[in-house]
Amino acid sequence: RKEVEQDPGPFNVPEGATVAFNCTYSNSASQSFFWYRQDCRKEPKLLMSVYSSGNEDGRFTAQLNRASQYISLLIRDSKLSDSATYLCVVNIGIQGAQKLVFGQGTRLTINP
């Protein structure tokens, strides 16, 4: 079983729609969780960290469910510029170490 699993999509949604991605992880001891964004032929960049209490950054909301071992990303009022691949990232390092493992990514296309 993979450490981090995502639905690869692709997701094709109209502009203005709300879209949600889920990601599951296998290591129950994982402490840190993130969503990264990757544009075509570019390097990944941090979109947001995911906290236990859930967190929001503008149109983006991230949630963590430790009991079920999944994290989610919600994008509201989607824009054309949101088209990208979204990568779920889990730190599986122990005792404060950082070993970052990525999901395979979910491709999102926002259509005009």
Place this chain on the structure above:
Amino acid sequence: DAGITQSPRHKVTETGTPVTLRCHQTENHRYMYWYRQDPGHGLRLIHYSYGVKDTDKGEVSDGYSVSRSKTEDFLLTLESATSSQTSVYFCAISESRGIGNTEAFFGQGTRLTVV
């Protein structure tokens, strides 16, 4: 932008030849990583380093070795390149600043083709 540089950016090599990719950082970050990215697989961790001379394997380490003799440099070596190692390779750096307060910065990637 974080000071992280990968070299070379593009390389074509023949099967069976050794290849070394270099990752150089100017951020003095403790952690450095090598990933490969292939269609349908996302980014897969090859090796990572948690300090000078301290490295550990990732999920796809077979056929690869790494070395970190200085904080700023992390080398990835393919001892005998195979066509299955054709991929885009990304280096990343990070530093621990508490749980949830970590950002990994990536280099621009190296496109390696083994023919």
